[in-house]
Amino acid sequence: MIEVTIQLLGFIAAAALVVIGIAGMLFLDNLIKKIISFTLLSDGVNLLLVALGYVEGGVVPILIPGMSVSEFATRAALVFPVGIVLTNIVIGVSTTAILVALAIMLYRRYGTLKASKVLKGERR
Amino acid sequence: MSAYPSNLWSIPLLVVIPILVAVVVNLVYNRVRLIKVISILSAVCLALIALFSSYGYHWFTGLPALRPETLTFTFDPSFPAWRLALEFYFGPLQQVMIFVMSLILIFVVAVASGGLTKRQGPYMGMIFLLFASAVIIIMVNDLYHLWIAVEIGSLVVAGVVVGSGTSVSHKAALKYTFFSALSGAGLAIALALILGLTGYSNISDAIRYLQSVNLGDMSIILYVAFAFFVLSWIYAGGLAPIHPLKSEVYGASFPHGTAMLQTQSKLMLVAIGIVMLRIFGTLPFVREVMLAISVITMMLGVVMALIQTDFRWILAYLIISHSGLVTVGISLGTTEGLVGGIFQAVNDVIYMTVLLLCCEALYYFGGKTSTRNSLGLAKKAPWLGMAVILGTMAASGIPPFNGFQSELILIQAALKVGLPEVAAVILMVSVTTFIALFRAVYRLFLKPPETSETVTEVKVPRALYIGLWFFVAMTLIIGVYPTIVVSFITPVAQAVSIPWYL
Numbered sequence: 144m145i146e147v148t149i150q151l152l153g154f155i156a157a158a159a160l161v162v163i164g165i166a167g168m169l170f171l172d173n174l175i176k177k178i179i180s181f182t183l184l185s186d187g188v189n190l191l192l193v194a195l196g197y198v199e200g201g202v203v204p205i206l207i208p209g210m211s212v213s214e215f216a217t218r219a220a221l222v223f224p225v226g227i228v229l230t231n232i233v234i235g236v237s238t239t240a241i242l243v244a245l246a247i248m249l250y251r252r253y254g255t256l257k258a259s260k261v262l263k264g265e266r267r
Numbered sequence: 268m269s270a271y272p273s274n275l276w277s278i279p280l281l282v283v284i285p286i287l288v289a290v291v292v293n294l295v296y297n298r299v300r301l302i303k304v305i306s307i308l309s310a311v312c313l314a315l316i317a318l319f320s321s322y323g324y325h326w327f328t329g330l331p332a333l334r335p336e337t338l339t340f341t342f343d344p345s346f347p348a349w350r351l352a353l354e355f356y357f358g359p360l361q362q363v364m365i366f367v368m369s370l371i372l373i374f375v376v377a378v379a380s381g382g383l384t385k386r387q388g389p390y391m392g393m394i395f396l397l398f399a400s401a402v403i404i405i406m407v408n409d410l411y412h413l414w415i416a417v418e419i420g421s422l423v424v425a426g427v428v429v430g431s432g433t434s435v436s437h438k439a440a441l442k443y444t445f446f447s448a449l450s451g452a453g454l455a456i457a458l459a460l461i462l463g464l465t466g467y468s469n470i471s472d473a474i475r476y477l478q479s480v481n482l483g484d485m486s487i488i489l490y491v492a493f494a495f496f497v498l499s500w501i502y503a504g505g506l507a508p509i510h511p512l513k514s515e516v517y518g519a520s521f522p523h524g525t526a527m528l529q530t531q532s533k534l535m536l537v538a539i540g541i542v543m544l545r546i547f548g549t550l551p552f553v554r555e556v557m558l559a560i561s562v563i564t565m566m567l568g569v570v571m572a573l574i575q576t577d578f579r580w581i582l583a584y585l586i587i588s589h590s591g592l593v594t595v596g597i598s599l600g601t602t603e604g605l606v607g608g609i610f611q612a613v614n615d616v617i618y619m620t621v622l623l624l625c626c627e628a629l630y631y632f633g634g635k636t637s638t639r640n641s642l643g644l645a646k647k648a649p650w651l652g653m654a655v656i657l658g659t660m661a662a663s664g665i666p667p668f669n670g671f672q673s674e675l676i677l678i679q680a681a682l683k684v685g686l687p688e689v690a691a692v693i694l695m696v697s698v699t700t701f702i703a704l705f706r707a708v709y710r711l712f713l714k715p716p717e718t719s720e721t722v723t724e725v726k727v728p729r730a731l732y733i734g735l736w737f738f739v740a741m742t743l744i745i746g747v748y749p750t751i752v753v754s755f756i757t758p759v760a761q762a763v764s765i766p767w768y769l
Binding site: 161164165168174177181184185187188191192195223224226227230231234237238241242245246248249252253261262264 | 411414415418422425426429434437438440441442444445447448449451452455456458459462463468
């Protein structure tokens with residue numbers, strides 16, 4: 144029997160977000176909905192990384208005054224995934240900004256946000 | 268205890284300078300002459316740093332490893348230690364790749380400032396950021412920087428494509444950015460899986476850990492990480508099955524932009540390919556998967572090039588096909604294969620730059636690149652005609668040009684591991700490249716015009732001709748003296764290679 148832990152729930156939620164995000168990006172026709180799906184995918188990856196760094200009964204990886212180094216070493220959550228998540232948030236925002244800018248440019252040209260029409264070059 | 272070793276200062280300069288230039292040229296976005304001076308000087312500076320920098324490491328975090336026997340610190344990646352090492356490494360392979368890329372950068376910025384783009388500052392900034400992202404990927408020895416640089420690179424590719432300002436380029440950029448989101452997320456997951464499995468983000472440390480423990484059932488995680496790595500590898504080089512996306516990116520950009528894009532793409536293929544080989548190379552079926560993708564890419568690319576009727580698109584598909592040539596060598600994983608693959612990447616970016624600069628010159632003769640037109644340009648511009656024929660010969664692997672040397676090494680490597688069918692495909696690509704290119708060259712440059720419509724001509728920038736002949740000379744010099752490049756590649760290939768096991 145697999146024990147249900149917070150970490151396992153985190154992994155399951157992350158996988159669900161990634162799958163929903165990829166499905167949305169591939170199968171939705173509206174460009175804005177595709178972009179929102181991308182943000183879901185990005186959030187799924189972030190959650191996976193956070194869950195990876197989770198330590199049962201752990202503390203934030205900051206050495207608080209009064210805490211011994213050995214206690215910190217055994218209880219602190221992994222610090223590296225947190226750094227990756229911060230970077231991924233920045234990258235996600237940049238990618239979203241570029242996607243939205245391109246969607247605006249194409250909307251101005253074709254008058255529609257339907258990917259099927261935009262990519263075929265049909266005006267509304 | 269010896270003194271704390273200092274980081275090599277020149278290594279971060281190769282990344283910091285292009286980023287600073289990108290910021291500065293954005294600030295002075297409408298002062299064309301100033302942008303030109305800053306860009307060319309910076310590109311020359313980067314080439315000099317790549318040429319004269321000593322070999323070594325640059326560390327960003329953590330401490331270097333401590334040798335217990337001598338109590339001295341070391342940057343040696345082969346030395347086991349627990350370290351947070353986010354590090355860059357600059358060695359002979361990095362030197363040759365970055366130097367060639369900075370030479371291409373010099374002529375690309377000189378040609379780009381010739382006036383085809385309206386927004387010089389942001390466009391030039393994108394070119395420099397493209398260079399920076401490729402340099403990081405070439406030098407990196409940790410998964411964290413690798414992932415960030417791939418992400419930055421993909422966003423910048425979209426920027427360079429958009430710079431040509433057509434609706435085709437906007438669509439190509441949108442599609443490419445969507446796929447970059449997928450592959451970037453995939454690479455982040457691969458990073459997370461390897462980090463979770465080994466506890467290390469440093470590639471050398473992670474490999475040492477994987478070699479020292481028996482993963483048992485957990486090796487499935489390594490295969491999942493490999494699958495995500497393959498996704499990003501395919502994406503970086505436009506390998507099959509996403510070759511239509513990447514060829515669209517190449518075809519929708521200005522030819523000088525494509526020269527820089529294909530350089531970044533091929534060198535990324537080498538760097539990521541070597542990382543994959545180091546981490547996953549000993550797992551069963553890994554190299555077969557990589558080899559299959561490479562062979563399919565070679566064949567699809569060259570067949571698609573044959574049916575194109577536009578010189579730009581012929582080049583776009585040939586770039587894809589020749590990316591497969593590069594990855595075939597890497598996928599074999601043997602010393603000869605690696606030497607051939609890396610040498611092919613270096614040669615490929617040089618002769619493709621020749622052909623792309625010839626394509627750029629067509630813009631100054633009325634902008635017709637369709638092979639349905641007979642322009643007879645060789646009579647009007649004989650130097651251009653001669654350069655495009657020499658470029659075609661180099662790309663087709665005809666001696667004494669550089670393409671011949673690397674393709675010969677690749678064929679020998681394939682035969683040596685008992686894969687004559689791969690050698691036959693490499694030969695087929697070579698012959699078909701000649702047919703696809705020479706058909707276009709004959710129509711555009713050699714065949715007399717069928718109509719009385721005159722070819723309009725504006726002044727072709729001198730930088731374009733200088734660049735063109737500089738790279739033609741390079742194809743010939745490397746073709747005659749291949750050891751100039753091979754001597755830099757061989758030690759790395761020997762260190763990374765894994766015997767073929769069939």
